[in-house]
Amino acid sequence: xxxxxxxxxxxxxxxxxxxxxxxxxxxxxxxxxxxxxxxxxxxxxxxxxxxxxxxxxxxxxxxxxxxxxxxxxxxxxxxxxxxxxxxxxxxxxxxxxxxxxxxxxxxxxxxxxxxxxxxxxxxxxxxxxxxxxxxxxxxxxxxxxxxxxxxxxxxxxx
Numbered sequence: 001x002x003x004x005x006x007x008x009x010x011x012x013x014x015x016x017x018x019x020x021x022x023x024x025x026x027x028x029x030x031x032x033x034x035x036x037x038x039x040x041x042x043x044x045x046x047x048x049x050x051x052x053x054x055x056x057x058x059x060x061x062x063x064x065x066x067x068x069x070x071x072x073x074x075x076x077x078x079x080x081x082x083x084x085x086x087x088x089x090x091x092x093x094x095x096x097x098x099x100x101x102x103x104x105x106x107x108x109x110x111x112x113x114x115x116x117x118x119x120x121x122x123x124x125x126x127x128x129x130x131x132x133x134x135x136x137x138x139x140x141x142x143x144x145x146x147x148x149x150x151x152x153x154x155x156x157x158x
Contacts, residue, residue: 025072032065109156
């Protein structure tokens with residue numbers, strides 16, 4: 001007989017999903033810090049536009065970071081909560097002292113690709129687990145990020 005967690009999901013399968021969510025959390029945290037740095041350090045002719053866009057991005061990431069951590073807790077896990085922990089797990093790497101707008105946007109687009117892959121994996125896993133809460137969250141994140149990929153890519157077009 002399978003052991004269920006407090007919200008009625010298979011505990012063993014939930015543990016694997018928690019690992020994936022912690023990986024996602026770590027990657028969001030590194031992207032968040034990168035976006036803050038881009039916001040602070042951006043220079044050049046698109047300064048005002050990108051300064052505002054990067055602030056919009058990191059504010060959105062901050063909300064998602066909290067949602068992911070709370071989902072991990074809901075599933076019975078413990079969210080990673082140290083920078084050293086994030087850096088051990090994250091595929092997205094810290095970007096330091098970047099001031100060039102197109103390079104910053106390029107880093108963001110690369111990060112979005114990484115996050116989309118991870119979110120699609122979580123979507124599949126949560127679907128198999130019948131975990132509607134995680135499934136809905138991942139689906140929403142994918143939809144929003146796909147639109148952002150289009151918008152940031154349009155910005156980069158010449």
